[in-house]
Amino acid sequence: xxxxxxxxxxxxxxxxxxxxxxxxxxxxxxxxxxxxxxxxxxxxxxxxxxxxxxxxxxxxxxxxxxxxxxxxxxxxxxxxxxxxxxxxxxxxxxxxxxxxxxxxxxxxxxxxxxxxxxxxxxxxxxxxxxxxxxxxxxxxxxxxxxxxxxxxxxxxxxxxxxxxxxxxxxxxxxxxxxxxxxxxxxxxxxxxxxxxxxxxxxxxxx
Ligand SMILES: Cc1cc2nc3c(=O)[nH]c(=O)nc-3n(C[C@H](O)[C@H](O)[C@H](O)COP(=O)(O)O)c2cc1C
Numbered sequence: 001x002x003x004x005x006x007x008x009x010x011x012x013x014x015x016x017x018x019x020x021x022x023x024x025x026x027x028x029x030x031x032x033x034x035x036x037x038x039x040x041x042x043x044x045x046x047x048x049x050x051x052x053x054x055x056x057x058x059x060x061x062x063x064x065x066x067x068x069x070x071x072x073x074x075x076x077x078x079x080x081x082x083x084x085x086x087x088x089x090x091x092x093x094x095x096x097x098x099x100x101x102x103x104x105x106x107x108x109x110x111x112x113x114x115x116x117x118x119x120x121x122x123x124x125x126x127x128x129x130x131x132x133x134x135x136x137x138x139x140x141x142x143x144x145x146x147x148x149x150x151x152x153x154x155x156x157x158x159x160x161x162x163x164x165x166x167x168x169x170x171x172x173x174x175x176x177x178x179x180x181x182x183x184x185x186x187x188x189x190x191x192x193x194x195x196x197x198x199x200x201x202x203x204x205x206x
Contacts, residue, residue, distance in 0.1 A: 006141050011188050013149035014092060014099040016180030021105050021148055029142035036134035039127035044112035045135050045174075048165055049105060055165075056101050059176065062160040065097040084192050091187050092151075099151055103178030107150075108165065109136055113172045132174035143179060149186075150179035 001009075030047050038044070050056060060066055074093055078086040100106055111132035115125050140150055152175040155161050161173060 001145055006145050010140050010144035011149065011191075012151045013180075013182050013186050013188065014095040014151050014178075015183040015186040016099070016103045016149075016178065017183050018102070019104060019181045021180065025143070025146045025148060026105065029139050029146075029148075032142040033135045033139035036131065036138045038131045038134070040131075042112075043131075043135075044128070045132055046110040046171070048108040048110065048167075050108065050165075051105055053101070056103075056106055058164050059106065059161065060097050060100055062157055062164050063096075063155055064157070065100070069094045084190060088189050091189060096153065099178045100153070100176070103150075103180045105179050107139075107177045107179060108161075108167075109139075109174045109177065110167055110171050111135075111174050112170065117172075129174065136175055136177070139177075147181060148179055149182055150177045152177055 026049065033047070034043055034045070036043075050059070071090070071094070074090060075086075078089050081089075109132060111128055114128045120126065136152060140152075143150060155173055155176055158173050161167075161176070162169070162171075167173065
């Protein structure tokens, strides 16, 4: 596929079909993920592939995603937000639990941080996170090429999740990514349109 075609095809999907993903496509996408640029040239990333419902349930539990969500309260929380943002959150938040449980595969992307989070004081120290996200984008694009989609969920209780998955103390989680084929009724949200010419600055800001 042409690069623009794949970039446009990749969209966030939170509603999945109950259909297995082939190991070959998964491996191909991980191989491409590892071709991403890496700040220290070491590609210090790991992928944990989760398929069992038992582990998915533990993930949901570790993240406290099993609470009931009141849509009226949620709508109130976002009432003053830009419509396109509000629409995304009102669709996404109630699906955080199910998207993990229903995805045939959940991929946890792990990276080696430069410094512990309490010692980070410069954007430069976040190069490890930036590199992990370059890797994640390659992964998502490669899946999209094969009609497989995902959603990057960022855990809030990483300590619990790391412990549950036996991730070494010195490593961190970049994202938990439920992936799968799109359900028939999968919701794809409108992307905000950007006037690119307003976002390109020549020589200086103005
Ligand atoms: C850094 C980052 C964090 C995100 N965190 C979440 C998340 O916790 N839960 C979720 O459902 N989606 C999450 N998303 C997905 C975004 O909501 C999604 O990319 C956005 O709505 C744009 O949709 P698109 O990817 O189809 O363009 C995250 C995306 C990024 C890049």
